[in-house]
Amino acid sequence: MTQETLTSQFAAQLQSVGSRFTLVSKLSEVRDYVGKLAEVVQAKRIAVSGHRLSSLLFPLGSPSPRFEVASQANMGREDFFSMLKIVEIGISVVDLAVAETGTLVTTTWDESERLVTALPKIHVALVSRSRLVSSLREAEAYVSEVLSQSGGGVTVSLISASSRTADIGDMVILGVHGPRDLHVLLIDEELPGD
Amino acid sequence: MDQVRSEAHEQLLAKIRAGLADTRRRTALYVGTEGGRESAEKAYAQFPESQDLLREARRIKREAIDRLDENLQSFIRNARSSGTIVHLAPDAATAISIVIDLVRVAGATRIVKAKSMTSEEIDLRQHLEAAGFDVVETDLGERIVQLAKQRPSHMVAPAIHMSVEEVTDLFSKNLGREIPPDPAQITAVARESLREDFLNADVGITGANFAIADSGAILLVTNEGNARLVTALPRMTITMFGVEKIIASTTDAFTLMQPLIMSGAGRRLTSYVTLMRGGSKLAQNGQQQEHHVVLLDNGRSRMRADHEFREALYCLRCGACSDICPTFRIFGGHVFGHIYTGPIGIPWTEYTATPDDAGKFAPLCIACGLCQEACPVDIDIPLLIARVKERYTESHGQTSINRTLCSYETFVSLASVMAPLSNFMLRRQIFRHVLQSLIGIDARRPFPKFTRHTFKKWFRPHLGNASRTVAYFVDTFADMCEPEIGKAVVGILEANDCKVILPEQIGSGIPAFLYGDVKRTTQAAAFNVRHLADAVRNGCEIISSEPTATYCLRELYPRLLGSPDANLVAAHSHDLFEYLLELQRGGSLKVARPKTSIEPAVYYAPCHTRSVYGTSPSFQVLRYAGLDLQTVRYSTCCGIAGTFGFKVGVEGYDVSMAVGETLFTRLKAMNRNLIITESSVCKMQIEHGTSLRVLHPATVLWKIYQADRAE
Numbered sequence: 001m002t003q004e005t006l007t008s009q010f011a012a013q014l015q016s017v018g019s020r021f022t023l024v025s026k027l028s029e030v031r032d033y034v035g036k037l038a039e040v041v042q043a044k045r046i047a048v049s050g051h052r053l054s055s056l057l058f059p060l061g062s063p064s065p066r067f068e069v070a071s072q073a074n075m076g077r078e079d080f081f082s083m084l085k086i087v088e089i090g091i092s093v094v095d096l097a098v099a100e101t102g103t104l105v106t107t108t109w110d111e112s113e114r115l116v117t118a119l120p121k122i123h124v125a126l127v128s129r130s131r132l133v134s135s136l137r138e139a140e141a142y143v144s145e146v147l148s149q150s151g152g153g154v155t156v157s158l159i160s161a162s163s164r165t166a167d168i169g170d171m172v173i174l175g176v177h178g179p180r181d182l183h184v185l186l187i188d189e190e191l192p193g194d
Numbered sequence: 195m196d197q198v199r200s201e202a203h204e205q206l207l208a209k210i211r212a213g214l215a216d217t218r219r220r221t222a223l224y225v226g227t228e229g230g231r232e233s234a235e236k237a238y239a240q241f242p243e244s245q246d247l248l249r250e251a252r253r254i255k256r257e258a259i260d261r262l263d264e265n266l267q268s269f270i271r272n273a274r275s276s277g278t279i280v281h282l283a284p285d286a287a288t289a290i291s292i293v294i295d296l297v298r299v300a301g302a303t304r305i306v307k308a309k310s311m312t313s314e315e316i317d318l319r320q321h322l323e324a325a326g327f328d329v330v331e332t333d334l335g336e337r338i339v340q341l342a343k344q345r346p347s348h349m350v351a352p353a354i355h356m357s358v359e360e361v362t363d364l365f366s367k368n369l370g371r372e373i374p375p376d377p378a379q380i381t382a383v384a385r386e387s388l389r390e391d392f393l394n395a396d397v398g399i400t401g402a403n404f405a406i407a408d409s410g411a412i413l414l415v416t417n418e419g420n421a422r423l424v425t426a427l428p429r430m431t432i433t434m435f436g437v438e439k440i441i442a443s444t445t446d447a448f449t450l451m452q453p454l455i456m457s458g459a460g461r462r463l464t465s466y467v468t469l470m471r472g473g474s475k476l477a478q479n480g481q482q483q484e485h486h487v488v489l490l491d492n493g494r495s496r497m498r499a500d501h502e503f504r505e506a507l508y509c510l511r512c513g514a515c516s517d518i519c520p521t522f523r524i525f526g527g528h529v530f531g532h533i534y535t536g537p538i539g540i541p542w543t544e545y546t547a548t549p550d551d552a553g554k555f556a557p558l559c560i561a562c563g564l565c566q567e568a569c570p571v572d573i574d575i576p577l578l579i580a581r582v583k584e585r586y587t588e589s590h591g592q593t594s595i596n597r598t599l600c601s602y603e604t605f606v607s608l609a610s611v612m613a614p615l616s617n618f619m620l621r622r623q624i625f626r627h628v629l630q631s632l633i634g635i636d637a638r639r640p641f642p643k644f645t646r647h648t649f650k651k652w653f654r655p656h657l658g659n660a661s662r663t664v665a666y667f668v669d670t671f672a673d674m675c676e677p678e679i680g681k682a683v684v685g686i687l688e689a690n691d692c693k694v695i696l697p698e699q700i701g702s703g704i705p706a707f708l709y710g711d712v713k714r715t716t717q718a719a720a721f722n723v724r725h726l727a728d729a730v731r732n733g734c735e736i737i738s739s740e741p742t743a744t745y746c747l748r749e750l751y752p753r754l755l756g757s758p759d760a761n762l763v764a765a766h767s768h769d770l771f772e773y774l775l776e777l778q779r780g781g782s783l784k785v786a787r788p789k790t791s792i793e794p795a796v797y798y799a800p801c802h803t804r805s806v807y808g809t810s811p812s813f814q815v816l817r818y819a820g821l822d823l824q825t826v827r828y829s830t831c832c833g834i835a836g837t838f839g840f841k842v843g844v845e846g847y848d849v850s851m852a853v854g855e856t857l858f859t860r861l862k863a864m865n866r867n868l869i870i871t872e873s874s875v876c877k878m879q880i881e882h883g884t885s886l887r888v889l890h891p892a893t894v895l896w897k898i899y900q901a902d903r904a905e
Contacts, residue, residue, distance in 0.1 A: 017461075017465075077477070077480055078479070081477045081478050101462050101463050103463060109474055109475055110474060110475040110480075111427070111475060111476055111477040111483070112475075112477035114422065114426050114474070115427075118419060136448060136452075140444060140445060140448040143448075143469060144409075144443070147444055147469060147471050148408065148409050151275070151276065151277075152277045152472030153471070153472045153474050153475065153482060154474065155425075155468060155470045155471075155474050156468070156470075157466065157468055157469075158467040158468075158469075160461075160462070160464065161417075161464075163417070163418055163419035163465055164418065164465055165335075165418050166229070166417075167333075167334040167335035167351060167352070167353050168338070168356075168361050168377040168380055168381065169222075169225075169357070169358040169377050170229045170354075171377045171378075173377050173378050175385065176334055176381050176385055176418045176419070176420075177388065177392075177418050177419045178418070
């Protein structure tokens with residue numbers, strides 16, 4: 001499968017469940033995207049998962065006076081946890097993405113990283129183009145390795161859509177516990193894993 | 195023993211009466227189950243390799259249960275190596291005391307829970323609450339039933355039976371303020387209030403969809419994302435699940451989660467799938483989360499030792515059998531269930547609760563066979579339910595009407611011999627009232643007409659040369675009520691160069707199966723298989739024209755007998771139209787084109803055609819022959835279910851008419867006067883419910899052949 005068909009399949013899968021898909025070439029575009037998003041939804045606080053992503057994305061802290069950027073790079077664990085409870089947007093990098101199902105695969109050892117993708121109303125996930133695989137089977141090989149090699153204390157999350165329920169009147173409602181909106185940015189640049 | 199009026203049965207009838215009258219609940223259930231089924235169908239339609247996936251899923255579960263001891267040891271070892279503390283609970287009481295002790299020792303007071311049928315099974319929440327802990331269900335559906343002080347009425351959608359208004363009232367009361375009756379606003383309010391609970395919880399309790407032996411990891415499937423918060427925020431998590439959830443590897447988990455999600459949630463994947471190995475570092479203080487696993491047996495080892503019920507342990511808990519079950523869709527799990535609900539809930543209740551608990555609601559199963567069709571791992575739920583009924587009636591006795599109806603085939607023979615007097619009597623209201631009060635057959639249910647000029651008396655083997663010989667397994671209806679069907683079958687086969695023989699045979703025995711007299715069905719199976727196997731060995735294929743007969747030969751008899759002969763007969767048995775379709779594919783079907791005007795018709799696929807073939811061969815053949823034929827959009831049973839719809843009032847007739855209501859409305863709305871279906875009982879039900887004319891597809895096709903010949 002060519003890169004183009006893989007990308008368009010991935011995009012189509014994400015869009016079919018209401019997620020936003022955007023292609024970007026470099027980190028500065030991510031920064032602009034997040035800035036605009038924060039403006040539209042009037043977000044005052046943004047959490048970034050991982051030290052390195054945060055220092056790459058926002059090396060000088062928040063680029064705007066309108067929102068604050070929280071990460072474990074610029075604050076202690078307890079403060080970061082307090083921020084997590086109130087941030088509107090969470091940004092994370094994924095290990096792998098699956099075109100066939102529109103699935104994001106992330107591995108976390110620290111719950112504060114997983115919570116960046118679970119507590120806010122909006123989750124922005126960054127995928128390096130090199131991390132896009134075609135099938136669930138390929139992702140399975142990776143997950144299998146993570147689980148068998150770690151000594152424990154590891155969580156693998158497969159995210160294929162935003163949080164939703166159909167428990168009231170059989171109507172689909174988004175954002176019941178976790179993010180209501182999922183934005184996926186596929187980026188040409190390599191991103192750091194933490 | 196006679197259980198004409200037992201207390202348990204009276205209680206069930208009272209629940210049926212109340213359920214039929216509760217139109218709000220019935221609407222909610224109908225909409226919810228229809229949505230579940232349709233979305234599952236769509237998910238599978240978009241996944242072309244699903245048949246291979248389902249076969250593989252069944253193989254994996256079979257092996258996992260076969261090697262349970264080995265997998266269990268490996269799971270325990272690997273979970274421990276990741277820092278998880280593993281507890282074994284042979285029964286409910288032990289599991290409860292383990293959990294209560296853990297919570298107490300941790301000095302915890304507030305508990306958040308994710309959805310777990312296993313915890314429902316042992317009433318874990320109720321026990322924790324009684325011990326003074328504050329427990330909050332966080333799955334929205336579970337939270338709703340918790341606030342309503344009810345149990346889940348469906349394994350996947352716990353509050354499927356509730357209307358938006360009922361849910362609005364519950365949350366308004368709980369939060370002490372008026373909330374508008376709008377699912378989006380209720381959900382937003384619930385998010386806010388449950389978020390506080392998550393953040394303040396000391397302990398999180400979840401179930402597991404799968405437990406992976408070779409890594410000791412747990413897999414959780416969720417759309418809401420509540421299980422993520424339950425496992426990420428509290429300082430201690432307790433994962434409790436039944437030992438049947440243990441499978442060998444991550445590869446197996448990836449295979450099994452797909453049918454679970456497609457059948458259960460109607461999507462390719464749920465929003466979240468979480469795999470956890472041990473407790474991660476806590477966000478609040480960086481310490482390792484305390485991670486416990488409680489493995490519950492509670493009857494599962496006994497279930498596994500029962501060579502028939504063992505298969506029930508393959509259940510993925512997707513709830514698809516409930517969504518398709520005709521009577522579940524009327525009543526929901528509070529009537530059709532004990533704790534485990536729906537069709538698979540019956541065999542599960544037999545072992546995780548008691549045979550009495552299972553036997554009490556088992557009569558709600560009308561043996562349509564659709565649950566097995568919907569089951570992604572092909573569990574023979576109909577047979578397991580028949581066994582539950584069998585055991586229950588052996589210890590409690592049979593109701594007299596059921597005992598009478600088990601002999602339905604004898605009754606038909608008698609009515610045939612006595613025709614036309616029997617027909618005259620059966621049309622007299624005064625006689626019908628006697629039948630109703632003495633025997634329990636509803637006076638409103640029309641009987642078919644019986645004839646003494648039966649098909650078997652008419653039949654003579656065709657003498658000339660033919661390229662093949664086929665054996666006809668004729669059903670009682672085509673024999674003693676409408677011999678024209680049997681004659682049409684023979685005519686069509688002979689027109690296609692088949693010599694037809696009629697080996698020795700008796701009625702299929704299925705009427706007894708419905709009421710749990712499995713022995714009688716097995717005897718009929720043994721007799722028929724013995725004679726039909728001889729015919730097969732002489733080079734014959736077996737043909738039947740009644741879907742239930744084909745279902746018996748191909749699905750039920752092999753399971754009941756488990757003999758090489760039964761498998762042989764199954765492999766060589768065909769519905770007439772499947773056989774014709776094969777001839778057509780081989781280019782040897784002699785087609786007649788409808789030169790007479792057969793009016794436009796609607797085709798209805800009987801349950802047993804769907805459970806054997808998935809699609810309908812007769813629809814394809816009739817369309818191929820040029821008939822203007824449409825299908826009706828309808829997913830469940832017409833409601834009559836053999837003799838069930840003959841039983842008086844809430845025992846059968848009322849339920850059967852309630853099940854058929856949607857079908858009747860849809861058929862009438864299609865504005866065609868002719869309905870085609872191959873099942874004799876569906877025919878009776880549709881004629882009764884719509885006043886439209888109903889014909890067997892063989893009768894229609896034979897008319898076309900005859901008109902063709904006349905030219």
